[in-house]
Ligand SMILES: NC(=O)C1=CN([C@@H]2O[C@H](COP(=O)(O)OP(=O)(O)OC[C@H]3O[C@@H](n4cnc5c(N)ncnc54)[C@H](OP(=O)(O)O)[C@@H]3O)[C@@H](O)[C@H]2O)C=CC1
C-alpha cells in the first residue's frame with residue numbers, strides 16, 4: 466500500500482485526487498486551507514483530510530505539491546523539516562524547475578516534476594514526467610508512471626521541454642474550450658439556439674477527436690476528407706487562414722511557454 470498526500474486540493478490537486486481515489490493500492494491524504502474542499506474529496510474519493518502540510522508528510526510516502534507556483538517556496542519552507550529520503554516529492558507547479566525544487570528541499574528527498582492537464586478528471590489526462598533526479602528509485606518511477614497512466618497517458622519528458630509541454634498540453638484544454646465557445650457563438654449568431662449549438666459542438670469535437678485518435682489516417686488526410694473542391698469547407702478554412710489562425714495558435718503556445726519560463 467502506498468500513501469499519497471496532496472498539498473493543495475484546488476482544480477488540479479482535486480482532479481488528481483479524484484483520479485487516484487479509485488486505486489486500491491493507494492491511500493490518499495490531503496491538506497488545503499478549505500476544509501470544505503477536503504470534506505467533499507473525502508466523500509467523493511476517500512481522501513483523508515489532514516490538519517496541516519506537516520501531517521501530510523508524516524503520513525505519506527509520496528507528497529504531491531499542487532499549490533500555485535508562487536506559493537511553492539512558502540509551502541516547502543513549512544514542510545522542509547518533515548521531508549526526508551523516504552518521501553518522494555512530486556511537483557506539478559508550472560515553471561518551477563527541478564533545480565529550484567531540489568534547492569527548496571535542501572536536497573533531502575527525491576523529486577519528480579510532473580505537468581498534468583485537467584482531462585485527468587475523466588481519465589484522459591496527458592502528463593509529462595521528469596525523472597531526471599538521480600536519487601529516484603525504480604519503485605518511485607514505476608509508482609508515478611502507473612499512477613498517472615491510470616488517469617490518462619504519461620510521457621517521460623526531458624525537463625528542457627517542460628515549458629513547451631506546459632504551453633501546449635498543460636494549458637491546452639483552455640484553448641480547446643475557447644475554440645468551442647467561438648464555434649458555439651458562431652452557431653448562435655447564425656440562428657441556432659444556444660443549447661442546440663452547444664450540444665452540436667460537443668458532438669463535433671468529440672467525434673473529430675475520436676477520429677484523430679483512432680484513425681490510421683494522418684491529420685491532414687482527415688481534414689482533406691471533409692474539404693470538397695469548391696465546397697463549403699474550403700471557404701471556411703480560407704477565412705481562418707486569412708486571419709492567420711495557425712500563426713495565432715503558435716503565438717498562444719509560445720506566450721504560455723514564455724510565461725511558464727517566467728514563473729520558474
Ligand atoms: N489548473 C490546471 O489546469 C493546471 C495547473 N497546474 C499547476 O497546478 C498548481 C495548482 O493550480 P490550480 O489547481 O489551477 O490552482 P487552484 O488555486 O485551483 O488550487 C490551489 C489550491 O492550493 C490551496 N492552497 C493555498 N495555499 C495553500 C497552502 N499554504 N497549503 C496548501 N494548499 C494551499 C488553494 O486554496 P485557496 O484557494 O483557499 O487559496 C487551492 O485550493 C499550480 O502550480 C499550477 O501551475 C499544472 C497543470 C494544469
Ligand SMILES: O=C(O)[C@@H]1CCC=N1
Pocket residue numbers: 559631635636
Ligand atoms: O495556467 C496555468 O498557469 C496552469 C499551468 C498549466 C495550466 N494551467
